[in-house]
Amino acid sequence: MDPLATMEQLVAELNKYNYHYYTLDKPLISDKEYDSLYDQLVKLEKETGVILPDSPTQRVGGELLKGFEPHRHLAPLWSLDKAQNVEQLQSWNNRVLKLVSDYNSKNPDHPLPHPSYAVELKFDGLTLNLTYTDGKLVQAATRGNGVVGEGILAQVKTIKSVPLTIPYKDGTIEVQGEGIMNLSVLAAYNEKAAEPLKNARNAAAGALRNLNPKITAERKLSAYFYNVGYSDGIKFNNHREMMEFLRENHFKVNPFISYFDQFEGVIDELKKIEERRSELDYLIDGAVVKIVDMRTRDVLGYTDKFPRWAVAFKFEAEETTTILESVTWEVGRTGKITPVARVTPVELAGVTVQNCTLNNIGDIERKNLKYALGTSVFIRRSNEVIPEILGKVTDENDGEEIIYPKHCPACGSELEQRGAHLFCNNRLGCKPQIIGRITHFASRDAMDIETFSVMTAEQLYDELNVREPADLYTLQFEDLIKLERFGEKKATNLLEAIEKSKHRDLASFLFALGIPNTGKSTTKVLADHFRSLDKIMSASAEELMELPDIGGIVADSIVSFFNDPVMQAGIQKMLSLGVEPKAPDKPQVVREDSFFSGKTVVLTGTLHQMSREEAAEKLEALGAKVTGSVSKKTDLVIAGEKAGSKLAKAQALGIQVIDDEDEFIRLLES
Structure with a gap:
């Protein structure tokens, strides 16, 4: 076959796989298969010296840019008026109803419909404005002042959920969306980064406004799209049509969009969004309420600053800045010493925050906090947990030094550093x-x-x-x-x-013992397999490593724990006092003809139609082994909302992933 024709075929195929992976979140092939096709394309591009305009190789980031060129938007990018509470939101709706009523009284032959509403998430990233001409991405820009922005085409091309070409080829359109960095991607990036990023919003904005597109590519950004701001060849009757147009043209549209005929439904939906906000894998700072009908939008028009047909409902901030005042050191049950920061009290996500976690001394170093006492820091609170310090507001070492302890603050024993953590080894006297x-x-x-x-x-x-x-x-x-x-x-x-x-089940007893590096799923695997405390206590590392949830480190931890004379004495004392950990009930007859029978399955992320525990029970009843960690022994990963490192590892290993909860339930029920 002609090399150019082969390249065209590879580009089309790879772009299809990119669309399913990054936009639909439904991969069609494994990473290994994708990489093989990608390598073929790279080889052909080198041999021919030709790179097709929509080649996925253009997403890795090119040469360093000299500066940003200004870009004048074809249609203005408007800001949104804000409602801080339900009363202000109700006032906005009352103005809409009055304007519609006034128009209808003057135009009885062509009245506007009663308003209906769309509710979308308000992403906390960087606004993008993409220009497509005859189906090709020709420009991308920041919002700027709404009239002129900065051209960032090279940076935006690195976002794999942004289509380089689209099926719509009838002229020019401008599409607006938000560039974001997923929280799981940020966490994975910071684990390896010499200089960790302070938060997802700054990480996305900094990447897109960086003159080196290679840095943008390294941050693995994503983007959601929600508006066609300009078109010289297509009109929409309503918001639903516009969203469907975006989906059909391979833009990533966020699934959390709802429509309501009554305003009461809007208020209820906003409460639900705020409740599930902490479950999302990206930052939002509110929701946007829009009138659905396009003719109504045209009639309502704009003020000097805002469209009258939309409003942003702002949630309580989850991130803010405050002063780091002091650091104390707390001792945990394993002897791990954890730094806890005292900050100037500040309101965050509806509560007054005074204490924040710093995780460990490695975290302090990576976040440039060693000389941060008395300076401003970013803090974040989500999911009702103790807030975390994300980093210093400035990069200078302009604060007082955080002094690491050399002796246990509780018992005075000399501390030992293991990796990023400090430990007190006086476990029997601390x-x-x-x-x-x-x-x-x-x-x-x-x-x-x-x-x-x-x-x-x-x-x-x-x-x-x-x-x-x-x-x-x-x-x-x-x-x-x-x-x-x-x-x-x-x-x-x-x-x-x-x-x-005294009669708790064996898995719970093992978990209660606090064996290092083991959690509930591992102790359940041990109990289900060995069905006897004695057998577990005498198991070798080699025997343990044959189990699906146990690798070398965990196996060594279990063996060392049960070889410890102090632990053995404590367990024997409990047994002599009547503690009888119950072995698991004999396995019930399970189906051997289901999709899941014989498979080792990992559950990760949040499921909305059942708990993870319920899902595990159903899977085990269908003959699956449910484990807590992803390895080469894993056959299948069920990924719910906010699936993070386990999903990433599964994809890297080419393990089958089911990330559609409805599909998962269908397989359970079939």
């Missing part, structure tokens, strides 16, 4: 470690000792000399009743809960 282990042992997913809390653990440590989980089973009513805040009822309830815990 109070916070002991209290942490006892509290973990009693927690719901472990031995499930009801009414037990960290305050209970501290009181038992201080007043009854409880030093290990086994000591809980020696407690007597006469001892407890003497304690402050312990009446007869509380003492009785606690002893009954401790007695009940």
